[in-house]
Amino acid sequence: MEYKYFRWHIIARILLLLALGYSSIYVLTSTHFWLVSFWLILSWLLVLVSLIRYIERSKRELAQFLLSIKQGDFTNTYHFKKKSDLNYAFHEINEVLKELSQEKASNLLYLQTIVEHVRVAVVCYDKDLKIKLYNRAAQQLFGKKQITSIKGIESIAPTIATTIVQMNHGEKALIKAQLNGQLYHLSVLATEFRLKEENFKLVSFQDIKSELDAQEIESWQKLIRVLTHEIKNSVIPISTLSEVLLQMLKTENGSKDISRLDDELIKDVIGGIETIESRSKGLAHFVSTYDRLTKIPKPKIAQTNIKTLINNTLKLFESEFKTRQITVETPNLTGVIQADSDLVEQVIINLIKNAIEALNASRSPVITISTEPLAGELLLKIADNGPGIPDEVLENIFVPFYSTKEGGSGIGLSLSRQIMRLHKGQLTLDTSPHTGTVFTLHFPTRASAPIK
Incomplete structure (x- = not known):
């Protein structure tokens, strides 16, 4: 509908109404042709209805257009002659919305195809534990083509169902489960988000058994190399010294003869026995250290203030900081963690000790926490x-019993990393000859941050 013609059509109809109205009244009152007056009045009514319909035509077209948009129907066509027509505006808007709808459908199909073909099992469910997304990898993992709720997963693997329901936004978990006759080591990640005023939780499952097996073999090889090295360092001297002592107490034909022992020889034998005792105690200490590494107590989780924890730990090193002239900076210490303060304090002590030893040759030593x-x-x-x-050194720094320090046990960093794993966190490091070394303790937070 062209706006200029619209005005002329309205004016023409109004003038026609006035003319028909005046004519009908005149004929009715001034002449005897009442039948003509009747037809004039009927014509006047028809023109009035035509005027009303013409005026409401654009309103009807707009209502139909908006209703089509609401219903997602973009198949309507709007004919126009000029760009000034209202139908042209309808046509342009309809084309844009049609393109957006097609793009949305294409993106949805694209994402669905990706989700279906990824090797990571993906499950999405709502607050009522109803499953909304369940991809092909999840079907293979749980051995069912369709599961409608978390209760379905619970009937297959109760441990998995319980864990994912209890997980918060951004949390990770490692689950060992027997599914379809196979043992899986699943790395599980949970993400919460909000869509159309509804809360959802998206959970991904990735089987990392092969990676863990490879990592386990590599870890065992490193550990065995270190253990072999340490045990050889103690056993070979003991064995060699024992052989020497036996030769001192035996004759050439192999019989015992203690009458040969003089004061100097007795002194050598006693010295050798003392050396054997010392190395045996060292080996026993090594074994007890290994036992301590494998028997870390279960953390007693409680709310812990980071600033209080650090300040209490730094007091233990005040005299050493003064002696070595080390500057300690704490520019930003805020936050509360859920942790075992005693175990975490042990980790911090280990890391501060390492930092102090790393600063032996530094002219202006600084530790920043x-x-x-x-x-x-x-x-x-x-x-x-x-x-x-x-x-x-970096490659083996977290390997148990590996140490480059004189008299070091080599379990400090390994023990610290295990403690952080017990807290569902991790211990990482970043090092550079230009900027020094940064050890980072990653503590998971409980706060959930849904995506809106």
């Missing part, structure tokens, strides 16, 4: 401005 919030985690960073860690 700070916190940083990061997407579902609270990071506690302990940094030093030392020379960094060499690449050949």
